[in-house]
Amino acid sequence: MSSLIAPRTAALAIVVGTALWLLSIPGTDPTGATGIGFAAAITPLGWCAMAAAAVAIALVVGAVAPGSRWFWPLGLTAVVLLLTTIHGTVAFASDEPRFFTAYQHLGFIEYIGRTGAVDTAEDSRLGWFGAFAAAATISGVEGPSSLLGAVRHAPWLFSVVVLLPVHAVLRSLGLGERARLAALAMFAVANWVGQDYFAPQALGYFLAFTILALVLHLTRIDGPSVRHLRRWWAAPSQRPAAPPALLMVLVLLGAGLIASHQLTPLMLLALLAPMVLTGTVSLRAYPAALALGTLCWLTTAATGFWEGEVGRLFGVTSSDSAGVTSGSVSQNLTERLSTTEGRMLVIGSRVGLSLVVILLAALSLWRYRAVPVVRLTAMLAFAPFPLVAVQSYGGESLLRAFFFSLPFLVALGGRLVADLVVPVKPGEQQPAQPTHRSSTRTMRRLIGDRAGRPARMVPITAVVLLVLAGVSVVARYGNEESERVSSDQLAAVDWIYDSLPERSTIVSFTGTLPLRHRDLDRHRTPRISAFVRLSDGQVDSVYSQLAASEPDVVIYTPQQALFGEQQGGLGNGWAEPILDHLVSLDGAQVAIERPDIVVIVFDRSGLTAAPPAHLTPEADGS
Amino acid sequence: MTVPSQLQIAGVVAFALSAIALTAHLVVAPSAWSTALAVLTLVVVPGLGAVVWVPPLPADLTVAATASASIAVIVVVSAVTIGVDVYSPALSAAISVALGLVALAARIVLVARTTRAAW
Numbered sequence: 248m249s250s251l252i253a254p255r256t257a258a259l260a261i262v263v264g265t266a267l268w269l270l271s272i273p274g275t276d277p278t279g280a281t282g283i284g285f286a287a288a289i290t291p292l293g294w295c296a297m298a299a300a301a302v303a304i305a306l307v308v309g310a311v312a313p314g315s316r317w318f319w320p321l322g323l324t325a326v327v328l329l330l331t332t333i334h335g336t337v338a339f340a341s342d343e344p345r346f347f348t349a350y351q352h353l354g355f356i357e358y359i360g361r362t363g364a365v366d367t368a369e370d371s372r373l374g375w376f377g378a379f380a381a382a383a384t385i386s387g388v389e390g391p392s393s394l395l396g397a398v399r400h401a402p403w404l405f406s407v408v409v410l411l412p413v414h415a416v417l418r419s420l421g422l423g424e425r426a427r428l429a430a431l432a433m434f435a436v437a438n439w440v441g442q443d444y445f446a447p448q449a450l451g452y453f454l455a456f457t458i459l460a461l462v463l464h465l466t467r468i469d470g471p472s473v474r475h476l477r478r479w480w481a482a483p484s485q486r487p488a489a490p491p492a493l494l495m496v497l498v499l500l501g502a503g504l505i506a507s508h509q510l511t512p513l514m515l516l517a518l519l520a521p522m523v524l525t526g527t528v529s530l531r532a533y534p535a536a537l538a539l540g541t542l543c544w545l546t547t548a549a550t551g552f553w554e555g556e557v558g559r560l561f562g563v564t565s566s567d568s569a570g571v572t573s574g575s576v577s578q579n580l581t582e583r584l585s586t587t588e589g590r591m592l593v594i595g596s597r598v599g600l601s602l603v604v605i606l607l608a609a610l611s612l613w614r615y616r617a618v619p620v621v622r623l624t625a626m627l628a629f630a631p632f633p634l635v636a637v638q639s640y641g642g643e644s645l646l647r648a649f650f651f652s653l654p655f656l657v658a659l660g661g662r663l664v665a666d667l668v669v670p671v672k673p674g675e676q677q678p679a680q681p682t683h684r685s686s687t688r689t690m691r692r693l694i695g696d697r698a699g700r701p702a703r704m705v706p707i708t709a710v711v712l713l714v715l716a717g718v719s720v721v722a723r724y725g726n727e728e729s730e731r732v733s734s735d736q737l738a739a740v741d742w743i744y745d746s747l748p749e750r751s752t753i754v755s756f757t758g759t760l761p762l763r764h765r766d767l768d769r770h771r772t773p774r775i776s777a778f779v780r781l782s783d784g785q786v787d788s789v790y791s792q793l794a795a796s797e798p799d800v801v802i803y804t805p806q807q808a809l810f811g812e813q814q815g816g817l818g819n820g821w822a823e824p825i826l827d828h829l830v831s832l833d834g835a836q837v838a839i840e841r842p843d844i845v846v847i848v849f850d851r852s853g854l855t856a857a858p859p860a861h862l863t864p865e866a867d868g869s
Numbered sequence: 870m871t872v873p874s875q876l877q878i879a880g881v882v883a884f885a886l887s888a889i890a891l892t893a894h895l896v897v898a899p900s901a902w903s904t905a906l907a908v909l910t911l912v913v914v915p916g917l918g919a920v921v922w923v924p925p926l927p928a929d930l931t932v933a934a935t936a937s938a939s940i941a942v943i944v945v946v947s948a949v950t951i952g953v954d955v956y957s958p959a960l961s962a963a964i965s966v967a968l969g970l971v972a973l974a975a976r977i978v979l980v981a982r983t984t985r986a987a988w
Contacts, residue, residue, distance in 0.1 A: 359951070359956070360958055363954075363955075363956040363957055364951065365951060376948065376951060377944040377945070377948040378944060380947035380948055380950075380956065380961070381940065381944040381947045381948075383947065383958055384943055384946075384947045384958045384961040384962050384965065385943065385962075386958070408933075412929075412930070412933040412937075414929050415930040418929075450940065450944075453933075453937065454937050454940075454941065456933075457930075458937075460933065460934075464926065464927070464930055493934075499938055499942065499945065500937050500938065502944075502945050503937075503941030503944040503945055506944055506948040507944055548952070
């Protein structure tokens with residue numbers, strides 16, 4: 248019976264953690280995000296739930312026998328609980344989907360669903376319209392508004408479902424069960440990059456790793472290495488052929504990937520190339536077909552993208568950032584947001600988390616360097632990074648390279664962690680079932696061990712995992728102050744779209760707003776931040792450009808001001824004098840004034856309806 | 870086949886239900902909840918239906934491949950219909966569902982053969 252103590256304790260931790268997390272949701276207020284992001288809004292109950300998940304994972308990795316019927320049900324449930332405490336809390340506690348770019352994607356979907364066409368003049372990202380078109384198809388007759396629930400939960404959903412192909416890849420790379428579970432837990436906490444929101448790249452990541460897992464599973468040959476390349480190419484009969492049905496699936500997935508995202512096929516090719524060249528897999532024609540398909544798409548459907556951004560595509564030009572102004576009228580709004588406090592902590596958490604994973608991978612590579620599959624894993628972990636040198640994509644390529652490298656980094660790290668927790672004797676495939684002896688030490692009796700190490704390592708592992716999970720929340724949701732979207736903001740923007748005549752000009756301070764989430768071809772939407780950059784700090788020039796744009800409506804939010812400071816390179820308080828200036832103009836009227844949004848309407852706008860009563864300045868006084 | 874035939878039959882039923890649910894979602898005006906149901910239909914239910922998957926794949930890879938293929942069908946059909954200027958959500962949905970039903974029929978035939986052979 249003693250062998251059941253560890254699984255039962257892990258199960259209890261999972262049940263308690265789930266209950267605590269559910270209880271924490273009503274008390275979690277997303278507006279409580281500070282300079283360190285959403286982490287400041289998580290309640291003590293939420294942190295306790297995260298701790299329970301970490302304890303459960305540590306117990307399963309260190310004390311539950313691999314191969315037992317409890318290992319994977321408990322291990323996977325614990326990892327999903329950990330992911331839920333990291334990504335699910337913000338999703339379930341928020342009234343509206345977060346992150347403005349997801350709203351832009353909704354705009355693309357609405358445009359495709361309404362017009363049945365794509366026009367890269369509206370936005371160059373429409374050059375890869377496959378995922379947007381699929382979402383338009385799924386949203387059906389009601390349109391993208393029916394997708395808001397899916398948008399809100401997308402980060403949590405993607406973070407969970409991607410575990411399937413990642414786990415399959417880890418198994419193909421020869422990891423034992425403990426190492427795989429440790430690697431999955433590391434993947435859960437180290438995935439801070441934020442590419443897994445409602446976006447084509449999230450779908451692309453899932454497709455790409457499913458393709459990798461299929462290729463590794465079906466055509467792995469463990470044959471000659473690159474040193475015997477000539478012999479490998481000369482001996483095709485030794486290569487196993489993939490089943491035709493699976494080849495069709497691979498082609499289908501490749502086509503869906505090419506049509507959906509610009510960078511993901513390149514990342515996949517970077518990962519497939521070492522596998523083919525080292526003779527790890529036999530599927531030589533597939534990467535060539537994938538490359539050809541990518542090139543075909545780039546030169547046909549996506550010409551609008553590279554015609555407009557060919558310099559950016561090859562890293563010749565980069566986004567500019569300059570220009571500073573100063574002043575004040577809406578200090579009451581901007582003072583709600585901290586501009587620098589905690590910012591360094593967020594950046595440090597991202598760098599630190601990445602370095603921890605890379606360091607563990609490097610140590611693992613050094614320790615197991617004699618094992619061929621470990622060397623291959625290291626090669627795959629490195630493979631995405633050369634693309635950064637070819638194409639920076641506004642600096643995002645480095646993040647995406649890390650994201651694609653992450654499953655292989657944690658594969659290396661997981662092997663080391665599992666060996667640290669339960670040492671594997673030379674020549675042993677799996678650690679033996681823990682033996683449980685009578686002992687005066689409760690922890691030793693609880694988990695049992697062979698070498699004495701697990702009794703110490705389980706609590707240590709739990710604490711380390713909890714710390715990393717906390718850091719992960721700071722790293723992943725550190726921009727929550729500027730990325731949060733409130734119900735008032737969404738209601739105000741919807742009112743504007745419902746009330747403005749076509750071809751109106753809606754000016755926003757930056758793009759950090761659910762603007763262009765619909766009707767993106769029906770209005771002009773210039774941004775003041777662009778005027779500021781072009782004006783090189785000359786306030787008069789900003790005002791003249793603003794006047795020349797003839798705005799019908801101007802939208803200001805504190806998040807926009809903060810975003811301009813943190814990520815746009817604009818000076819502290821850059822938005823306030825502009826807001827003062829706008830309010831003082833003839834014909835300007837503050838139609839909406841709430842703590843998180845101000846809408847200035849001009850007489851020429853021709854608005855056909857009054858704003859919702861709860862958003863007007865009078866509503867505040869009542 | 871390494872899975873019991875009862876599971877295979879249950880998988881076929883689940884897959885058929887998922888196809889019906891997706892069709893209903895696309896035909897009837899959806900709500901946020903029906904969209905969530907459609908997402909579940911696309912991602913989770915194919916996993917249940919995947920027990921009739923013909924090649925001997927592990928469970929995780931089977932679920933991932935089936936879900937990916939389900940989504941990729943809709944992506945490719947939608948992209949192609951846009952490319953030939955005939956796109957509408959209803960048409961793309963109809964073609965996607967039809968292809969799904971063909972795949973389902975093929976699976977039923979394969980399962981029936983395997984089950985008959987086993988019995």
